[in-house]
Structure formats: structure tokens, C-alpha cells
Amino acid sequence: MTTEPTAAELVAAGLERREARWLLEEFGADPARLAAAVARRQQGEPLQYIVGHWPFRGLDLDLDSRVLIPRPETEELVGVALEVLAACPVTAPTLLDLGCGSGAIGLALLSELAARGIRATLIAVDVSPGALAVARRNARKHALTSVSFLEGSWYEALDASLAGRIDLIVANPPYVGAAQYLDLDPVIAHEPRGALVAADARGVPGLADLVSVVEGAPHWLAAGGALVVEHGDGHREALRRVAYGAGLRDLVDHDDLAGKPRILVAHRP
Ligand SMILES: C[S@@+](CC[C@H](N)C(=O)[O-])C[C@H]1O[C@@H](n2cnc3c(N)ncnc32)[C@H](O)[C@@H]1O
Numbered sequence: 001m002t003t004e005p006t007a008a009e010l011v012a013a014g015l016e017r018r019e020a021r022w023l024l025e026e027f028g029a030d031p032a033r034l035a036a037a038v039a040r041r042q043q044g045e046p047l048q049y050i051v052g053h054w055p056f057r058g059l060d061l062d063l064d065s066r067v068l069i070p071r072p073e074t075e076e077l078v079g080v081a082l083e084v085l086a087a088c089p090v091t092a093p094t095l096l097d098l099g100c101g102s103g104a105i106g107l108a109l110l111s112e113l114a115a116r117g118i119r120a121t122l123i124a125v126d127v128s129p130g131a132l133a134v135a136r137r138n139a140r141k142h143a144l145t146s147v148s149f150l151e152g153s154w155y156e157a158l159d160a161s162l163a164g165r166i167d168l169i170v171a172n173p174p175y176v177g178a179a180q181y182l183d184l185d186p187v188i189a190h191e192p193r194g195a196l197v198a199a200d201a202r203g204v205p206g207l208a209d210l211v212s213v214v215e216g217a218p219h220w221l222a223a224g225g226a227l228v229v230e231h232g233d234g235h236r237e238a239l240r241r242v243a244y245g246a247g248l249r250d251l252v253d254h255d256d257l258a259g260k261p262r263i264l265v266a267h268r269p
Contacts, residue, residue, distance in 0.1 A: 004028055010038060019047050026051050046190055057108045058115075061138050066130030068195040070104035073256040074172050074230060077263050078108045080254055081170050081228045084265055085113070088224065093120045093167035096220065098154055098213055100124035101195060103135030105170045110144045122147040123166075125157050128194065154209075155216040166220045171213045172230040174198040177205025204238045214239060214266070215246045221268035228265050236261040 010020035019041060027034035040050045048054040048069045053062050056070045057078055063069060085093060093113075097106030106122045113120045124147055126132050132149050139147050150157035176184070176196045188196065199208035210231055217227040227248065231239050240251055248266035256262040 004031065005034070013038060014042055022047060022051060044187055044190070046187055049190065056102075056104045058111060059104075059108055059138070059142055061102050061104060061107075062134060062141060063102055064134060065190060066128065066192065067102040067134045068191050070102060073262050074104060075108075076254070076256055077170065077172065077228060077230050078105055078112070080263055080265060081105070081109055081168060082112060084226045084228055085109075085118075085168055088167060088226070090167045090222075091118070093118070094162075094165060094222075095120050095122045096158075096166045096169045097122060097124045098169060098171040099173045099195075099209075100126045100135050100149075101131050101172075103138040105172060106147065107135070107138055107142060107144055109168075109170065110147060111142060114144075119146065123150060123158070123162070124148070125150045125152060125154070127151065127153050128192065131192075131195070154212050155220060158220065163219055165222055167222055167225045169213075169217050169221060169225070169227045170229070171227070173209035173213050175206045175210055175230075175232040175235060180205060202238055202242075204235065206232055207235060207238055207242075210235060210239055211242050214242045214248070214264075217266070218247045218268050223268060226265055226267045228263065230263055231261070233260050233262075236264070239264050 007020040007024060011017050023037050027037050037050050046069055048063050049065050053060050057075050095109055100106055103124060106124045110120055110122050124135055129151055132151055136149055174196050175198050178197055181197050198206045201208040201211045213229055236253060243251055243266040249269050250267040252265040254263035
């Protein structure tokens with residue numbers, strides 16, 4: 001008879017205690033799957049992909065290596081977006097999630113707005129068909145139906161009739177510069193490079209996708225509508241200039257919980 005390994009044995013095999021507990025809880029009843037999961041973790045694969053799902057605000061999101069693992073600072077972005085929407089008089093807002101990945105931002109917004117009695121409509125865009133497949137699965141998992149998924153680069157997939165009709169654009173585009181990417185924790189290499197790395201723009205590493213998202217926003221936003229975008233530590237000043245130059249106003253900056261510049265809110269007058 002084989003006995004289930006204990007957390008202490010998994011820690012002795014090189015796992016952190018928290019990870020050991022998580023894997024035991026997930027796969028403890030199936031020794032073969034547990035052994036495979038431990039081997040994957042020992043080879044450096046992120047726990048979230050091995051477990052296959054992870055909490056993001058109120059949602060349990062399915063995840064695999066086709067999507068970025070949603071980050072805690074992106075949970076903060078959802079909180080900021082909800083505050084922005086609360087100050088907006090629209091009763092049934094149209095939301096656009098650019099670079100939706102697993103669907104984390106847009107689906108969390110739909111879900112939390114529904115809990116407040118607000119029926120929003122979400123358009124979720126990604127250039128990656130694999131990411132869209134994961135996002136669709138997450139929408140089905142949480143019975144979030146007022147969402148359409150579009151494949152394409154930033155605003156290119158949108159129907160022209162949506163111009164001037166979006167109440168809120170949310171985005172967490174790639175913003176890591178190519179050189180900075182090489183210095184990151186190797187565990188990052190398990191995530192899609194296209195979800196993380198952006199070209200340089202205006203002499204600023206990793207700014208190019210942020211520029212595309214911000215410069216395109218005024219055309220699609222309704223008057224009074226807002227863009228809420230996550231960015232890297234070194235992007236705040238350059239991005240404020242881009243937003244202002246594009247005609248966006250009422251710019252508000254937010255730091256993340258670690259005190260790093262992270263989120264820009266900008267409005268279409
Ligand atoms: C940093 S990830 C964010 C994923 C998700 N929104 C989140 O916060 O967890 C960036 C996402 O943008 C997508 N992406 C990259 N380039 C894009 C483009 N040109 N147009 C649309 N989406 C793009 C990637 O496939 C990836 O899913």
C-alpha cells in the first residue's frame with residue numbers, strides 16, 4: 001500500500017510549505033497526479049499553472065500557460081475601475097478589456113458590478129487565440145454571459161459602430177522592456193512572452209503597447225468615459241504626456257500596495 005506523502009516530505013523535496021499544502025489539497029487523493037505535479041514544480045513551473053486555477057478577487061480563474069498569471073496589482077486595478085464607474089452616471093455601462101488574457105479584469109468587473117445590481121456589457125479583446133480560449137472558459141465557468149470575445153490587435157478588432165460608445169476601457173498591456181525581461185525571475189519564462197514584453201517607444205523601454213492603448217482610447221470612449229490602464233514603474237511621466245497629447249484629461253495616478261507607480265486613469269472630456 002502506498003501512503004500519501006506529507007507536507008514535510010514535499011518540503012524536504014524542495015517545495016515551499018505553502019506550495020506543498022496546496023498541491024496536497026489539490027492532488028493528495030491521486031498519488032500519480034501528485035507526483036507529476038511535484039515534478040513540474042521542482043522543474044520551476046509556476047504553481048498556478050500546475051494547479052490549473054487560481055483566485056482573482058471573487059473569481060476562481062482557470063489558468064494555463066497560454067495566459068499571464070494575474071497579479072495582485074491587477075486586482076487593485078479592478079478596484080480603481082469600480083471606483084471610476086461608481087462616479088459615472090451610466091446605468092448599463094459598456095466595458096472594453098484590451099489584452100484580456102485569462103479574462104481576469106473584465107470578468108471580475110462584470111461579476112462585481114452584477115453583485116451591485118449593475119448589468120454591464122463587456123467586450124474582451126486579445127491578439128492570442130489561446131488566451132481567448134481560456135477567457136471564454138472562465139466566462140462560462142462563472143456564468144458571465146454579457147461578454148463578447150474578439151481576436152485582434154488592440155482596437156483593430158472593434159466594429160466601427162462602437163466609436164464613441166465605450167464607457168470604460170481597462171487594460172494591462174505588456175510593458176516590460178526586452179532588456180528588463182532578461183533580468184526577471186526565470187519563473188517568468190513559463191508565461192507567454194507576448195503577454196509581458198513590449199517594444200520601446202519615445203525612448204522609454206516597454207512603452208509601445210501602452211502608447212497604442214492610450215492613443216487609441218479617445219476615439220472609442222464616450223464623452224465622460226474613462227481609461228484605466230496598468231503600467232510599469234518607469235512609465236508614469238511618459239504615459240501622462242501620451243494621454244494628455246491624445247486629448248485625455250482629468251488624469252489620476254495610483255500607486256500599488258508596494259508604493260510603486262502603477263495605474264493611470266484618464267477621461268475623455
Ligand atoms: C500583461 S497580459 C494581461 C492579461 C490580463 N489582462 C491580466 O491582467 O491578467 C497582456 C495581454 O495582452 C495581450 N496582447 C499582447 N499584444 C496584444 C495586442 N497587440 N493586441 C491585443 N492584445 C495583446 C497578450 O496576449 C496578453 O494576454
